[in-house]
Amino acid sequence: MYFATFHYNGEEQFGILSENKENIIPIKKILNKLGIAIPKTLRDFVENSDDTLIKAIKDTLKAHDFEAIPLESIKLCAPIPYPRRNLICLGKNYMDHAKEVVGLPGADNEIPKFPIYFTKIADPAIGNGDIIKNHKNITNMIDYEVELAIVIGKDGINIKKEEAEKYIFGYTIVNDISARNIQRKHSQWFRGKSLETFCPMGPYLVHKSEIPFPVELDIKCSINGEIRQNSNTKNLIFDIPYIISDLSKEMYLRAGDIILTGTPSGVGLGFKxxxxxxxGDVVECYIEKIGTLTNKIE
Structure with a gap:
């Protein structure tokens, strides 16, 4: 199932993409049929769902025809515009990307031996088609980073690698927009990655049942039609089971947490x-089985 948060007739709501990917079925129609209370947001739904509910929704969709809204009639938002906590991010988690920044100002010269974690604010995350502000008063070094994002589906601590998938709700795309001069100025990544509109997310939150595990998906980013990043998530240095297990050691991961798994080579910083x-630049972030997230620079 492909979940979406969207605006329609002045109301923000969420629903499920139809099988033909042309319409959205509002979640309230499905949950009303099941006699289940309707969560206010997709984030609330993720935090309170389980495999039993997901199966019940799938069965109900097969058994009934629901009135749906054409995609062209809605405005897609970020699936989770307001995460409950900061997004958890991994730096330099593709070998080719780690190598392309070696020797650059503000970058160390080592391939990570352990995951590099930091956080990023999204308040809110922006959606497909939204404008990324240029913040020209403080930066002229805005960069793109296409990333596979994991959305955690239930609370967990000290999670074993072999059980990691049980704690995942699904996956989405995040463009980890970064002001490189601010990263360099402050000698860390949080500030330069947390400016307003620097977290495009979407277009959908795809339930894990749609994506085989281990997750091996093509991942690309193009600028004005020119492909800059082109890899596959199988090339992660630290894979998804490792990330979830390592992060959860003596620390709770909570339902609704969003983990960005890193970006491949081809970022603007990596060119000479x-x-x-x-x-005016148009940035398109694509991940196989999820879709394309498109945004334009102010």
């Missing part, structure tokens, strides 16, 4: 000369 984003 640099290829940072300019006003």
């Amino acid at each position: 000369p640099f290829k940072f984003l300019k006003s």
Whole structure:
């Protein structure tokens, strides 16, 4: 199932993409049929769902025809515009990306031996088609980073690698937009990655049942039609079971947490000369089985 948060007739709601991927079925229609209370947001749904509910929804969709809304009649939002906690991010988690930043100012010269964790604010995350602000008063070095994002489905601590998938609700795309000069100025990544609109997310939150495990998906980013990043999530240095197990050691992962797994090579910082984003640039982030997240620079 492909879940979406969207605006329709002045109301923000969430629903499920139809099988032909042309319409959205509002979740309230399905849950009303099941006699289940309707959560306010997709985040609330994730935090309170389980495999039994997901199966019941799938069975209900097969058994009934629901009135749906054409995609062209809605405005897609980020699936989870307001995460309950900061997004958890991994730095330099593709070998080719780790190598492309070696020797650059503000980057160390080592391939990570352990995951590099940091956090990023999304308040809110922006959705497909939304504008990324250029923040020209403080930066002219805006960069793109396509990333597979994991959405945690239930609370867990000290999770074993072999049980990691049980704690996943699904996956989405996040473009980890970064102001490189601010990263360099502050000698860390949080501030330069947390400016307003620097977290495009979407277009959908795809339930884990749609994506075989281990997750091996093509991942790409193009700027104005030029492919800059092109890899596969099988090339992660630290894979998804490792990430979930390592993060949860003596620390709770909570339902609704969002983990960004890192970006492959081809970011603007990795080119000589640099290829940072300019006003009017169109950024397309694609991940196989999830879709394409498109945004434009102010």
